[in-house]
Amino acid sequence: MDADPIFLARLQFAFTIIFHIIFPSFTIGLSAWLATLGGMWVYTGEDRYQQLMRFWTRIFAVSFAMGVVSGIVLSYQFGTNWSRFSAFSGDVIGPLLGYEVLAAFFLEATFLGILLFGFNRVPPWLYTLSACVVAFGTMSSAFWILSANSWMQTPVGYAVKNGVAVPVDWLKIVFNPSFPYRFAHMLNAAYLTTAFVVVGVGARFLLAGRHLREGRTMLRMGIGLAAVLAPLQLIIGDQHGLNTLEHQPIKVAAMEGHWDGSKPGELVLFAWPDEKAETNRYSIAIPYAGSLILTHSWNGLYPGLKSVPPDQRPPLVSVFFAFRIMVGLGIYMIAAALFGALLWWRGTLFETRWFLRIIANTWWAGFVAVIAGWVVTESGRQPWLIYNVMRTADGVSPVPGATVLGTLGLFIVAYGIVFSFGIYYMNRLIKQGPDTTEPPQDDLSNFGGNPIAAARSAGRDI
Structure with a gap:
């Protein structure tokens, strides 16, 4: 039986998008959680917040990396499997995806470097600010991706010239009729997803009798957030x-x-x-x-x-x-x-x-x-x-079904390996829990929880 290239192209894209969406839906919410922890740390000076922040930053880094790797494949499929769609809509979809890369991904990656390697190297306020910028970057990424996808659901602001869709009104394209609802729905879903992960990890610590202070903090903050977001x-x-x-x-x-x-x-x-x-x-x-x-x-x-x-x-x-x-x-x-x-x-x-x-x-x-x-x-x-x-x-590429089937099989194997190692490593990080050892000399706890005193002692200009 001949392989149906349309069905297989859809199946391949469905497989990769389902795998990929797991990680953005987590990193969008987790980056906001990190920014919140950073704000609480700077405001209160309590070391439990900075310990939780550093703990979840490691998990965020793994999830972010897996999201990037799985997302790259999606962009290539527009050329390999959906070239006719790309040729028709590229003048509209292409800039929206480009904005996602330039305005969001580069922003996230730059400040993620500070978040991963800047602790005890930059002032606490700057470390927290980097978390806020990363959170804004992940939200911006969702903004542009949802705008592009929503335009495919409710296309407006374009005209067809010489068989190609060309932009006529960018405001209508970006803020198309379904975009506000879909963006709010997805963003809230990401925050709610992360809230349940945080609550689940906190409950896991309490049941095991480990990291009790941090576990209670995660439960209180996670339950409080979910009690608002779930009905919303x-x-x-x-x-x-x-x-x-x-x-x-x-x-x-x-x-x-x-x-x-x-x-x-x-x-x-x-x-x-x-x-x-x-x-x-x-x-x-x-x-x-x-x-x-x-x-x-x-x-x-x-x-x-x-x-x-x-x-x-x-x-x-x-x-x-x-x-x-x-x-x-x-x-x-x-x-x-x-x-x-x-x-x-x-x-x-x-x-x-x-x-x-x-x-x-x-x-x-x-x-x-x-x-x-x-x-x-x-x-x-x-x-x-x-x-x-x-x-x-009408949007699929003229590629034989057997070729699409072969690449789909390779994707399943490669993604299975990447996913398994990623989940295994994140689970190990969760088992280790927050680092509750004695903080370094320039940590907040050595200055009565005062971030200003800690930064000045390190000779930093704030």
Whole structure:
């Protein structure tokens, strides 16, 4: 059987983007966590914050490096597997990706050097400032990547001349209709993902009876952040869904398993969508609840899958189930964060070991939710590469399927090795925990926790 080059090109890009998105979703949140720790260190002078900052900086460096390596492959695929898409949209997409490299990646890399090697070599305020700049750089990187991807979802501000998309209004291109919702949703997801990792590591330390002070600090700060961000994500997600309904109604129909647009939508809790019979098997649903959520009306109507021909529908099973995985994990994170906040308020957070065991073993929830969300976003756009402008089949390179299959196999092997070593090393760093040995002579603790005194003693100009 001949290998389908379109399917394999999509599969290869899906594999690499799923692998890659793990690391940016962590480093975006982790860089903000480092900046927060640095600010607390400079403000309070307490050494627990600088110890935690240095501990998480090492983990950040590994994750950042793995994100860079996996991200480089993605950019090459635009030329190898998606050359027709690149030729058509390069004048729009190319500058956006270039801004991500110049304004964000170089910024991150430069100040990451200070963050990794500058402790005890630069003033505490400058060390903390470098963390803030890195955090801003990761956020900027997400800004440009999400702008480019959102333009593919809701293309505006361009014109087609001689068969090529050319920019007409850059403000409309950058701030396209879906971008604000998708950027807020992704940024909040990254912060929430990191919060659950921090909480999980803190719980792990408490259960093991090690690094108790640092573990309690991680739990308090992580639970406090998650208790705000997890419910907020529900609100942002609702607004994002309404925006998607406006611009990509068939994607929403696939997410909801909604077939007949002439009837109010159900909230399908579980089903097996049968694309051939155009119905849901084994459905468990709440009548009218889908319309109430999406249209804010009990009898509100919105387009169903039958409103377009089958060849204009996204792959239903992957979109339908990925959406439920994302929502299910979101509900879990809301419940865990609010219950943790309740335990904290009651003064029993650190002693409730069954809860600590649960959150220590569900640190991965945010990562899986992010991956599921990207499956919904990208698969739900099909069969369009640029929505209602270029079909996926028209953007693929004229490369034999066997060639794509061979490189996909090599990517799986290489990424498996890199991922295994990266996770192994990060797990070793977590097992070692923060360095709680006696700090160097110019550390804050030798000056009553005063960063100004510490810096002046080292002969620094601040």
